[in-house]
Amino acid sequence: MTITRTSVNPWPWSLGYGFDQAQLVEGATRVLALSGQAAVDADGTPQHAGDIVAQVSLALDNLETVLGQAGMTLADVVRTTVFTTDVDAMMGAWEGLAQRFTAAGVRPSSTLVGVTRLAFPDLMVEIEATAVG
Incomplete structure (x- = not known):
């Protein structure tokens, strides 16, 4: 069976940020629910304190590693x-996140949530995801 993804965008503003309002997925046989991935090394030690752009990049690297294992x-x-932990800084770093998904040929639906802190005080961003195959 072939997997089809249909973008659902009643308003076009989200396209400028690189995400769809929704994704209709049909024909998927596998669903992977990923825990939040953050800027930590292989031992779980936080990296890039105070640098949200570097944290987004490493969190996405870690997300790709987990995806690859599946x-x-x-x-x-x-x-x-x-x-x-810093919505304004994340909005400034959003382009890097959007570019990684655009390079992969997708525009997943997305939600941005501001929180007081994450698991470790130096972490500024954590990305969780759902993947289908």
């Missing part, structure tokens, strides 16, 4: 939730 890529992601 035989998936960023192209399989249909939804993300981005948690951040």
